[in-house]
Amino acid sequence: MIRKDIKALAAYHVPDSSGLIKLDAMENPFPLPDDLREAWVKELAQVEINRYPDADMRELREQIAEQEGLKPEQVLLGNGSDEIIQMLLLANDPGVCVTPAPTFVMYDLISRWLNRSVASIPLAKDFSLDADQFLQVCAREKAVVAFLACPNNPTGNLWPQETIEKITKGFRGLVVIDEAYAPFAERTHTHLIAPNVMVLRTFSKLGWAGLRLGYVLGDADVIADLNKVRMPYNINSLTQASARFFLKHSDVFKKQARDICFERNRMTASLMALQGIEVFPSQANFILMRVQDADGVFQALKERGILIKNMHAQGGLLSQCLRVTVGSKDENNAVLAALREIMS
């Protein structure tokens, strides 16, 4: 029957957002431009839906590799980067997984599914990461894999390059640099790729969350091994066709990412001007803030038709914290107006 520890878990909860301004999941707020939508639908109409998808996805991997300046053999695709985290934890040597805390919850959750223990290293109050402490815990735990979300979710900060490099050089296990928020950050880390260093990406935050497509970049031999635990046909034909099409129009999404960064900076400054809110600087498409009563503010926003993410229940550094996704200008103005009212 079902394992006891699985029974004790709660299923991943996605709150109902119907009728609300949805700013809880770091989605891109912009709908597809009409001309692009029409051309995309024409592409999709060509898909032979009676056939299995292209299992090798050579063309799509070539497009991504070209964009990254790497070889197609260095690219592996997943049904969202969540699926790749699962593949990485499945294929890696048995042993401890190390993560900073707080960070993206799926590293911990998937480790538990796979009976792998997790050691977490608390971030400092300003969410900085102590590389020496990180390496000490890796050594003490004889860890085999570490995840570094750069920028980190839910804190939004990007640890300095020296911190990341110190960890990649000092740890013999696999270091996964998760760059889910790369489109909004000042720096990426593909230059650090090595047999024990991989870079994880997703298209979800760039504007295609509904497609479920992520990829990992790494050493070609490691990618070939990881490919052995990939479900056959894990990327469906419609996603493949859509991604091939959208990659040819990546300028549209890059421009949207720039607009989101502009709005993020405007939001950060406006939130900082409000009484009773501590705002943390972000290099992602969301902003973390701390208030006196996170549950109360969360509820008051919801009553005004705005759904954000309440992080308070996670405790520790996230006590009284709320995370808001950067939306369109109108959505952000609605958040600011509501907060002005709530905080006054």
Ligand SMILES: Cc1ncc(COP(=O)(O)O)c(C=O)c1O
């Ligand atoms: C740091 C980080 N990695 C990975 C993911 C998962 O993204 P995907 O939609 O590709 O599964 C997220 C989603 O929020 C994230 O914050």
